[in-house]
Amino acid sequence: DFSGYASRGCAYSYLKKYKLAETDLLKAISLKPNEAGLYAHLAGVYNSTRRYEKAVTATRKAIELGARSENAYNALIANLCLSNHFDECLSKCDDIILQYPTDAFAYFYRAICKNELNSFSKNEVLADLLKAHMLSPDDEGFKRLYEQALAGKSIKLIRR
DSSP states (O other): OHHHHHHHHHHHHHTTOHHHHHHHHHHHHHHOTTOHHHHHHHHHHHHHTTOHHHHHHHHHHHHHTTOOSHHHHHHHHHHHHHTTOHHHHHHHHHHHHHHOTTOHHHHHHHHHHHHHHTOSOHHHHHHHHHHHHHHSTTOHHHHHHHHHHHTTOOOOOOOO
């Protein structure tokens, strides 16, 4: 039964035993390959282990199989940004903002991408960071990067 492997894989992930989590989630996927949530959890494992390209692939598969929530799209743009796919991430952020106009993460990642692509004005980057901060004022990361950019300091996404 796929659910046993899936449950144990999620537990291993929670315990930060990522190799074991990956093994169980891949086994669960082999037993039930059309289960979107399995790919979402696998993407989380890949993200936690800094394998962002694999995280992008797994997140895309989750979305393809029906995980079309705001959180799923946010996972995709985070993984796209972390794997340096800034053009695609920027485009996806625009799409997400059309669908979810109050999605702070989409504005945040759009600002990061604009900054990384270096073809947008400082004001355009600041506007998106401000919007992210205003939509989610309790998020310290949004606030910190907005204040750094406002002060003219370099902003970079910190890869854990």
